[in-house]
Amino acid sequence: MPKKTITATIMCAGNRRSEMVKVKPVKGLNWGPAAVGTATWTGVPLRDVLKKAGLNEFDGKYKHVQFEAEDLDATGKNYGASIPIWKAVDERGDVLLAYEMNGSPIPRDHGYPIRVIVPGVVGARNVKWLAKIVISQHESTSHWQQNDYKGFSPCTDWENADFTKSPAIQELPVxxxxxxxxxxxxxxxxxxxxxxxxxxxxxxxxxxxxxxxxxxxxxxxxxxxxxxxxxxxxxxxxxxxxxxxxxxxxxxxxxxxxxxxxxxxxxxxxxxxxxxxxxxxxxxxxxxxxxxxxxxx
The missing domain is CATH 2.60.40.650 (Immunoglobulin-like)
Incomplete structure (x- = not known):
């Protein structure tokens, strides 16, 4: 299967959270203008892997691609995330199952031996230490897809926040x-x-x-x-x-x-x-x- 190389930036959804803290307290780390980086990634297009597995992108049977990692999160479960299937199968989506970073095998801290690179999408969906891919009708049920990395109105507090009514962050704003x-x-x-x-x-x-x-x-x-x-x-x-x-x-x-x-x-x-x-x-x-x-x- 042919490999592909792209240069892509990965950014945390809250990379400017410190300025939010100056307005009112928030729950999360104060990254400042950091939590962002750019690298050249090499791997196999996810689109090609899904086709090889027999996925017909036009039958409309599936809506999401889920990723599960080897590492455990704070809830004691394997870290997981998902992206819409259109992003996964679109040739212009450039989603990679990457095994090289800047021309060398991906370092352990960045997801060795293989990680997902979903360019243009929040870093939380770029799953490291990839263990499993699931094609499904629904999003990942992980904490990080369902109960975190979602945006709310300034009038929403922890008492009235309804995570089921807010979509998971995918593409980030300018x-x-x-x-x-x-x-x-x-x-x-x-x-x-x-x-x-x-x-x-x-x-x-x-x-x-x-x-x-x-x-x-x-x-x-x-x-x-x-x-x-x-x-x-x-x-x-x-x-x-x-x-x-x-x-x-x-x-x-x-x-x-x-x-x-x-x-x-x-x-x-x-x-x-x-x-x-x-x-x-x-x-x-x-x-x-x-x-x-x-x-x-």
Whole structure:
């Protein structure tokens, strides 16, 4: 069976959860702008494996592909997740049963000997240490598919949250983050400007088409340069975009509030405030990333 190689970004559903915490407490780890990474993955297309097993993608008999891992989760059961069958069988879905990462066998911590790579989809569905694949009418019954990694309204609390009425997160929304400088850093002003860089990414294979950066808390905006972006077109743009910008600042000010927002190929953009998208679990935290830095002449 022919192998395939793709470069794809894997992102946690709550990679900006720390900003959610600043609004109100949430349950979960404070990743900040992290919990994201990009690698080149090599493996066998899941689509080919399913065809070899006799799946007829057009008969409509099945709706989901479930994955079960060797490792046990906090509930004492094997970790599990699932994706819609259309994602699994679509040639443009590029779902892999991967055995190499960056040209070498996948390291143990990343799922050796084989893991699922579902590009454009939340990391929770990219199951490591794969043990079993099940084609079914229903989603995985695992805790992580049914009782976690779901979004809720800001008005929902743990007393009235109904996980059965909220779909499991699959494709993630557009997001971006500032990687340098860090929040609280002292930054040198050079020719009236400071240097800022970071990443941007969107789920569902959408391409980043613009990154806007502000150094005056959103009063004015400047378009960043793309330093690295793969040449794939949507809906198969799986890897993050790296950006940078030399942005003018008020040289009479001792501080600057830097904001970033990205726009994808569907012209989706980020919400302005975390207050508007806060949820009890802190997932899908993709509002403008904002940091405050000290300025030095």
């Amino acid at each position: 997001t971006s983050a500032i990687c340098k400088p860090y929040d609280g850093d002292t930054v040198n002003i050079v020719d009236g400007k400071i240097f800022v860089k970071g990443y941007a990414w969107s789920g569902g294979g959408q391409k980043i088409i613009r990154v806007d950066v502000s150094a005056d808390d959103g009063k004015t905006w400047h378009v960043a340069n793309f330093d690295a972006q793969d040449c794939s077109e949507p809906p198969r743009h799986w890897a993050w975009t790296l950006w940078s910008v030399n942005i003018p600042v008020d040289q009479n000010s001792k501080t600057a509030n830097i904001l970033v927002k990205a726009v994808d190929s569907c012209y989706n953009t980020q919400p302005e405030k975390f207050e508007h998208i806060w949820n009890i679990r802190g997932v899908l935290g993709h509002a403008y990333h904002k940091i405050k830095v000290h300025l030095k002449q």
